[in-house]
Amino acid sequence: xxxxxxxxxxxxxxxxxxxxxGQSIGRNASGPLPVRDAFFRRILREGLCGSxxxxxxxxxxxxxxxxxxxxxxxxxLRRPNRxxxxxxxxxxxxxxxxxxxxxxxxxxxxxxxxxxxxxxSAAVEPMLSEMRFDAVTAVPIAERRLEERGFDQAExxxxxxxxxxxxxxxxxxxRTRHTGKQSFKGRRDRIEDMKGTFAAIEPPPALGQAxxxxxxxxxGPRILLIDDIYTTGSTMAECSAALRxxxxxxxxxxxxxxxx
Amino acid sequence: xxxxxxxxxxxxxEVEARFSVDWEACERMEITREDGRTVCWLRExxxxxxxxxxxxxxxxxxxxxxxxxxxxxxxxxxxxAESAWDAAGEKGVSVLVTSRSEGEREKNAEWRKxxxxxxxxxxxxxxxxxxxxxxxxxxxxxAMAMLAKALPTLRERxxxxxxxxxxxxxxxxxxxxxxxxxxxxAGSRRRQGLRCRRCGSGEERMRRTRCAxxxxxxxxxxxxxxxxxxxxxxxxxxxxAEQPGTALAALPPAFEDRWGLSPAQRSAAEAAYRFLRxxxxxxxxxxxxxxxxxxxxQHLATQxxxxxxxxxxxxxxxxxxxxxxxxxxxSFLLWAVTGAGKTEMIFPLLDAVxxxxxxxxxxxxxxxxxxxxxxxxxxxxxxxxxxxxYGGSEDRWTNAPLTIAxxxxxxxxxxxxxxxxxxxxxAFPYHxxxxxxxxxxxxxxxxxxxxxLSATPPAKLRQRIRRGQAGCARVPVRYHRxxxxxxxxxxxxPLSKLVQRRELPRALLxxxxxxxxxxxxxxxxxxxxKHVLPVVxxxxxxxxxxxxxxEEIAGTYSSDPERASKVQDFRxxxxxxxxxTTILERGVTIPKSDVFILGAHQSTFDDxxxxxxxxxxxxxxxxxxxxxxxxxPYLTLSQRQACRQIRAMNRMARRRGYLRQEGERA
Numbered sequence: 001x002x003x004x005x006x007x008x009x010x011x012x013x014x015x016x017x018x019x020x021x022g023q024s025i026g027r028n029a030s031g032p033l034p035v036r037d038a039f040f041r042r043i044l045r046e047g048l049c050g051s052x053x054x055x056x057x058x059x060x061x062x063x064x065x066x067x068x069x070x071x072x073x074x075x076x077l078r079r080p081n082r083x084x085x086x087x088x089x090x091x092x093x094x095x096x097x098x099x100x101x102x103x104x105x106x107x108x109x110x111x112x113x114x115x116x117x118x119x120x121s122a123a124v125e126p127m128l129s130e131m132r133f134d135a136v137t138a139v140p141i142a143e144r145r146l147e148e149r150g151f152d153q154a155e156x157x158x159x160x161x162x163x164x165x166x167x168x169x170x171x172x173x174x175r176t177r178h179t180g181k182q183s184f185k186g187r188r189d190r191i192e193d194m195k196g197t198f199a200a201i202e203p204p205p206a207l208g209q210a211x212x213x214x215x216x217x218x219x220g221p222r223i224l225l226i227d228d229i230y231t232t233g234s235t236m237a238e239c240s241a242a243l244r245x246x247x248x249x250x251x252x253x254x255x256x257x258x259x260x
Numbered sequence: 261x262x263x264x265x266x267x268x269x270x271x272x273x274e275v276e277a278r279f280s281v282d283w284e285a286c287e288r289m290e291i292t293r294e295d296g297r298t299v300c301w302l303r304e305x306x307x308x309x310x311x312x313x314x315x316x317x318x319x320x321x322x323x324x325x326x327x328x329x330x331x332x333x334x335x336x337x338x339x340x341a342e343s344a345w346d347a348a349g350e351k352g353v354s355v356l357v358t359s360r361s362e363g364e365r366e367k368n369a370e371w372r373k374x375x376x377x378x379x380x381x382x383x384x385x386x387x388x389x390x391x392x393x394x395x396x397x398x399x400x401x402x403a404m405a406m407l408a409k410a411l412p413t414l415r416e417r418x419x420x421x422x423x424x425x426x427x428x429x430x431x432x433x434x435x436x437x438x439x440x441x442x443x444x445x446a447g448s449r450r451r452q453g454l455r456c457r458r459c460g461s462g463e464e465r466m467r468r469t470r471c472a473x474x475x476x477x478x479x480x481x482x483x484x485x486x487x488x489x490x491x492x493x494x495x496x497x498x499x500x501a502e503q504p505g506t507a508l509a510a511l512p513p514a515f516e517d518r519w520g521l522s523p524a525q526r527s528a529a530e531a532a533y534r535f536l537r538x539x540x541x542x543x544x545x546x547x548x549x550x551x552x553x554x555x556x557x558q559h560l561a562t563q564x565x566x567x568x569x570x571x572x573x574x575x576x577x578x579x580x581x582x583x584x585x586x587x588x589x590x591s592f593l594l595w596a597v598t599g600a601g602k603t604e605m606i607f608p609l610l611d612a613v614x615x616x617x618x619x620x621x622x623x624x625x626x627x628x629x630x631x632x633x634x635x636x637x638x639x640x641x642x643x644x645x646x647x648x649x650y651g652g653s654e655d656r657w658t659n660a661p662l663t664i665a666x667x668x669x670x671x672x673x674x675x676x677x678x679x680x681x682x683x684x685x686x687a688f689p690y691h692x693x694x695x696x697x698x699x700x701x702x703x704x705x706x707x708x709x710x711x712x713l714s715a716t717p718p719a720k721l722r723q724r725i726r727r728g729q730a731g732c733a734r735v736p737v738r739y740h741r742x743x744x745x746x747x748x749x750x751x752x753x754p755l756s757k758l759v760q761r762r763e764l765p766r767a768l769l770x771x772x773x774x775x776x777x778x779x780x781x782x783x784x785x786x787x788x789x790k791h792v793l794p795v796v797x798x799x800x801x802x803x804x805x806x807x808x809x810x811e812e813i814a815g816t817y818s819s820d821p822e823r824a825s826k827v828q829d830f831r832x833x834x835x836x837x838x839x840x841t842t843i844l845e846r847g848v849t850i851p852k853s854d855v856f857i858l859g860a861h862q863s864t865f866d867d868x869x870x871x872x873x874x875x876x877x878x879x880x881x882x883x884x885x886x887x888x889x890x891x892x893p894y895l896t897l898s899q900r901q902a903c904r905q906i907r908a909m910n911r912m913a914r915r916r917g918y919l920r921q922e923g924e925r926a
Contacts, residue, residue, distance in 0.1 A: 108490040
């Protein structure tokens, strides 16, 4: 590097470029963010430019108290028994988000990981303000897919969130069989297909229970289950059912990055 | 992914370390081979990059006369593996060696007997895999997709087994996608770091992440070529063999022109043709891959040699080009002014190479150019098979003698083409991107040549030409043989001031009015997208004074959804005045047009971009004298250089007598 370039860089520090569009990020990117945590806010502000941040379809009003859908939701009414208490999504799964997730999951752009985790925190934070969790866990991906892809996206973002909010991350689930890609299937197929796909790890690891120290302790552990997308809820339901078997008095809450 | 490392003893007693991505296939293969046997292997599979490095270390030690006993060899293999781990940054990993027992050989032989048909299928598949991967450089996933298309009957692991078999037979080479860091040179300043084998990027473009497929916590991923799939330290890169034969040596001596080139085009194309023939006669170049690090003394020697050679080369500049006879440059620049008719000039070159049985590639930065070029070439060479490659194209896995591709697709080739034509090498993705230059060099065969096309070659290339490291032929005149319009300067306040003042000065409006009156289409270039709409507004306000209707003025920019239709309207004269950014600086030909560049002093407009924009004017024979204006508050180096380049080309054209004489008719 020439001396002049170095001097220039020193006098005029470059802002990092937006990880999505590659444009340089303006000094005063503003606009509201539904994330309170300072660390995650900084990741979003410094990772994305103003216009890319503007594209994020945050879920700000919740219409379905169960699955956290922003519109009226028939699915949850139809579902007779639901093993999880509730689930919350951070963003709507629109085309822009679809592209973002594809970049991370299929193209393997792992630099997007902190951004996705920061976005997920928008779903986790409101829940944390109401209650505390004893463990965070993630929906696992199939062994073979893990080997191909090299990483488990749900686990990665769950770990990042767990670390930031100081909740222990515990792998509690495993896949018992390989299913095809979910994105090619219809609703009924998905629900049928998911049955018996997940099981809790044997023997279930003991979870420390913070609420035992409180005057009115809960009966079982409270677990936050994290996944990338919630479409029909079949994955969430299956995983929660498996967790409930392992922790009979447990309470399972879900948090997903995108609610479609 | 992980690979097994094993020692292979050849018939003549030599021992070699190898790695295998499909151990089962290797084991079963062994029985059929008479030329050697497996001696021992490392018990645990290792991440691919580390496995490769261990093999290199073991084999390197063995090169200097191998007199090790079997036990010593096993020990040495262990040590190699451990130092490979060490070099990868993971200290204190210990590995275990397992020796081959006779029982296993028998078991494999039994398996072979029981599954003869399955074996035959796999064996045939391996042969086909080797054939269709020729000249390719593909990641595992890409190779699997290609094999799935070529051999749809294979299931699950079989494609990988076929690849491994094919590698054992030498038809393809398997390697880690990122060349591992060389062990043993730790601490030295010249230590060779990781390098992506697909795009040539160094460690500074990589990110280390936890990887579930090799189990390492710091497996490097190349981010420079992430757009074409993930190249990582433990990922498999499949390199096809180079096709035999040299097409360039078989070129006919006479240059043939069936396309009616103008004298200037013809002489440049002939120069390029002479260059191709010279390359064809010269020995093959050294592979582009970074050579294996040598032992220290050897390393110094090569350094000294290289220095000496460079000194000789600089001497040779003054005393003819004697030293270039044995080291010919493999790239040649066709420096043709805007509107010179570059495409026609490459036809004779393509024709000669294709007829000599060679493979040719045309790389261009933009997809629309690829799509426009393909039918033209199909018309010119109706009996030649084409592969048209761009993101999401159907021909992705087709091998054809004539390939037209966007520049990124080049990364999927290695030693594949006799002639690589790179169009507009200074345009957006090529500009300042070493990755694509590396890819273009890699796609060329060792006996091949590269021809670069540009109207505005970057300074570095011009320097190389001055030093004689690359050949060059200039086409200083347009096909209609009129000089290029030389830009005139308009002294204008900066754009932001104009927008603030909400008024355009007379100094700008007057020449635009003249252009409109003479019936020309008007390009107005502005440096930033944010200026497009305000300038359109200002011009619309001044429309009555300019003598056009307000709806005949429009603006467009890269993210404009109506961009294509606006350009179309501009072509059809439905729009008379188009305000735009640098996106339209190339590739747009409007018969009768004038160019106004506002904010020409801004740094987004470098000299190349100014020359290109000026090149939009006067392109047709009917209206060869377009007008070009640089509007800026002060003159910058870029503006001066752009004018100087244009004048120099005009001077050269005049000197060589290419320009049309006064009163001469076409």
